[in-house]
Amino acid sequence: MCAFLSVHGIVKRFGAFTALSGIDLQVDKGSFLCLLGPSGCGKTTLLRIIAGLERQDGGTVLVEGRDISRLPPAQRDYGIVFQSYALFPNLDVAQNVGYGVRGRVAERRRRVEELLALVGLTGTERQFPSQLSGGQQQRVALARALATSPRMLLLDEPLSALDARVRVHLRREIKQLQRRLGITTIMVTHDQEEALSLADTVAVMNHGTLEQVGSPEQVYSQPDTPFVADFVGHSNLSPVQVGTDGQVELAGFPLPFMGTHPAGSARLFCRPEDLQIGSPNGHDDCRSLMAQVESTEFLGPVRRVTLRLERAREILLNVDLGAKDLGIREGQVVPVRFPADRMRLFTEGRA
Secondary structure (H helix, E strand, O other), X not given: OOEEEEEEEEEEEEOOEEEEEEEEEEEEOOOEEEEEOOOOOOHHHHHHHHHOOOOOOEEEEEEOOEEOOOOOHHHOOEEEEOOOXXXXXXXXXXXXXXXXXXXXXXXXXXXXHHHHHHOOOOOOOOOOHHHOOHHHHHHHHHXXXXXXXXXXXXXXXXXXXXXXXXXXHHHXXXXXXXXXXXXXXXXXXXXXXXXXHHOOEEEEEEOOEEEEEEOHHHHHHOOOOHHHHHHOOOOEEEEEEEOOOOOEEEOOEEEOOOOOOOOEEEEEEEOOOOOEEOOOOOOOOOOXXXXXXXXXXXXXXXXXXXXXXXXXXXXXXEEEEEOOOOOOXXXXXXXXXXXXXXXXXXXXXXX
C-alpha cells in the first residue's frame, strides 16, 4: 500500500477557538480510516478541509503527492455522504443517483441501475425520498456519492440518524461495499463500536489533536493515552504508585506488572474483560486483592460486576464475566487478580 492521502500541519481556527492544532495524518490507498472522537473534537472540520468545504489556516492536503489544498471541491475527485443524506426531495431515486452522472441518456440509466443494484435498491427508481425508510435513503445517498466513480469516499456520521438495528446492518453493507470497490474511505463517527468494526485504521481525536492512530486492535488493547483508554471501550483506570525499585502498588498491594516505569504516581489501565474474579469469600494470596461486590448488571453477552477494593474503599473496578450466573452476589468479598500481560501504566501528567 502507498499513501493515497496525506495531511500535514493542518491548523484551523474559528476566531479565538482553535479547532485543529497541526494535524498530520496519512491514509493508505484503498483503506478505510475512521476519525473517532467526541463532539467538538475537530473530526468533521478535518473531513470538510479534506473535501475543500472548509479552508484551513495552515498546512497542506496532498493526494498521491499532489497538493490539492487550494482546489475547489469539484476538482478533488471524491464522493461524500452527509449525516442528513442531503437528497433532493423533488427528485426521484434515479434522478438523485444520476444527478452528477454525465453522458448519454442510455449510459446514465445503465449507470443508475448498476449503482442501485450495488446498494440493494433495484426497483426503487421512481420512488421519492419521502417514500423511503431512513436506511433506504442512506443507501441512495451512498449510491449518489459513488455515481461518478470517485477515487475517495467521505462519510460524515452517515449512520447516526438510524435506529440501532438498521445501523448495524448498514455498516456491514458499507464495509462489504468498500472492500468490493477498493475505494479509499474516510469516515467521521463518535461511535466507537462503529469505528472498531469498520475501519482498517482508527484516528482518535480530542480537542483538535490526534491522540492515537492505529489499527482497531491497537487502539483498543494498547491505548497511548488515558483519554483513548477511557473513550474507546470500557476501562478501569486506577491510581497506583511506582516505587524506586519499579514495583507497582495498588492501594499498597504489589502487582505483578511487566515493564519498567519511573517512580511516582501513575494510573493503571485494564479492560473489564481482562480482570479475574476468584471464588466468593475466598482467601487472599500473593496474586489477589480483596474486593467487595458493589453491584452486578446483566448486559446480555456479559455480566458486569462492580467491585469496591477492601484496602481503598474509594476505588471501584468493573469486571466483565460470561453471561452465565456464577453465583456472584452483592456484598460478597472476592479476590480479584490483575493479569500482568494485560495491564498498561500511564504516568501522571499524561492527559
